[in-house]
Amino acid sequence: MANPLTGEVDIWLDGRRHVARLTLGALAALEGELGAESMVALVERFEQGRFSSRDVIAVVVAGLRGGGWAGGADELLAAEFRGGPVGAAQAAAALLARAFRIEGT
Template identity: 50%
Template sequence: MANRHRGEIEAELGGARRRLVLTLGALAELESAFGADDLVALAERFATGRMAARDLTRVVAAGLRGAGESVTDAEVAAMTAPGGAMGFVAIAAELLAVTFGEPAPATPAPPPAPTPAARGRAGGDENPTPPQGAGCR
């Protein structure tokens, strides 16, 4: 079973359940492949959300090699994933998220506090108190 705290994920590739992890060596491999000067540049490249098919192949292959599999990029490119190309996108996205840190869950902002004027409008001005002397006689 994959340990997400160590940056591991599991995914179905080529009809088998496999473990992927971007170790320091795998990240160095990706820095070289993408011409990134450092991890920050690599993370910024992936943060754009734009990846070519060859990028997906490189990321998934590096993750498999990081987990100990002896696979080439060409072998990974020939593998299938549930969901086809979008399956590979999901695998790469999950792997990158656990490697570079998953964003904290978004918490909705509390509604703004009503202003005194808004409280008066919402507080029952629909039925204002009649002026004195305007009642029934």
């Protein structure tokens, strides 16, 4: 089971649980890949509901890789994601929120 205090999120693909988390390296790569001015700008996109499906996929793939998954976007697109598109968006938002969680809050 994922530990939210360490930034982890449970993600279910094809009926199998994976633990995902965003590492510093993944966050840096996301900025460039998604053309965000900063991570704050990317988080604001999610908070304001201005994110795209591409944003969701990139964040989820980065989180899964941070948890040790070796797949990529193509594998994620071919997998059955528990909760469908809404579940994927919620997982991406949780990954970002937990990555920037300040201890004690």
